[in-house]
Amino acid sequence: MNDSPERISLAGRLRNNFLTGLIICAPLAITIWLTFTFIDWADSWVTPYIPQRYDPQYYFNITIPGTGLLIAMVCITIIGFLGKNLIGRTIVSFGESILQRMPLIRTIYRSVKQILETVLKEQSTSFKKCGLIEFPSPGMWALVFISGDAQGEIAAKLNAEGEEMVAVFMPPTPVPTAGFLMFVPKSKIIVLDMTPEEGAKLLISGGLIAPEYTSKTMTTPVLVPPLGQVSE
Template sequence: MKEKPKRMSATMRLRNYFLTGLVICAPLVITLYLTWSFVVWVDGWVKPYLPKAYTPDYYLPYPVPGFGLLIALIVITLIGFLTANLIGRTVVGFGESILDRMPFIRVIYKGLKQLFQTILAESESSFQKVGLIEYPRKGLWSLVFIATQTHGEVGKHVARSGRDPVSVFLPTTPNPTSGYLLFVPSEEITILDMSVEDAAKMIISASLVYPEHGDEPGSESDVTKLFPTQFGT
């Protein structure tokens, strides 16, 4: 005779309801708070430089949030438009040549510029796929973000062994913005179907959040399809 399942107590049910509501509300509240804080922060930087006659706060009895952010977006877009032509590029090049003569400032500027180019550029410098490699030893597997084929002196050195090296980023948990840059032979990388966003969620949650797996397993040979021109496929 099967035993009847035990009924949860009222306290346990209330606890489960609270945790369910917390999972739903906490991400939403935190997202709204961070977004609002960012808008207020940008407004606090931009609005003091605007003439009062051009701000809606001057005409309305209450402040208008986001106006400073709107102005900042317009100015950034305008600067991008102006630097897209020859004159703009000449001005930018002249300014960068001045910064290049400043020992400490040039290191900061070049580092930040390269960082933003890597994050924002829709090119081969952005992460292409998610993969698995055996690291830190055989039998242990780690998630990596696949960047691009390894270029320059490092690529030539690794390629001497007759293996095509690929640059991958091995993120740490729970902060995927830090990690290790590894140069791995392409045949040792297993491509996964999950997206970069899903992999980041998995890393941040320490594998408590799993993405849905693909219908077909990853393949070691698939990595050459990401860079057909480099690998000659």
């Protein structure tokens, strides 16, 4: 009976060590797996189109992971460089004019291009800030990602009331891939200092993983004496 606590303590220590090791190894293993899966996926798409004389694997007779991905990145960069000059813009405009004449293709192309331009544009403020809005009722607050100011017809109709409206995306917990697009008055949003990545962690974890925060307006703390002690 005396060794029972020791056995429980040893089992507890082994369990804690295992959980600690799992927390350390699992994110690393998942990251490595996702990275190599993406590299293999990119290679499977690009490598078959590489001429044999330009394929390093032909000369070394071994499989080099990431060759297709690297070549694709170089080609995309060269195309982007050429697309900035007059000749490149002319070719791109000619290609887009052809796509615009295809009934189904033009809709897909226009939508994808608009999404990519919005996400990749350096001046874009989409999903660069987090905020809080009162939802679903006053006194209850929900985390949202701020997309930007309302535009187009929505801005013309809503801003007519005299207050600027902002587009926000409110995802659910714990899967932030779905959610609601809402237009909220700017004065009704509390903008947070946390990054969208930190907001996503807070959201996915159900509030368990909160980012560290230090108030920018901190002043010298006022020391309050314990109860029962009255300053003379």
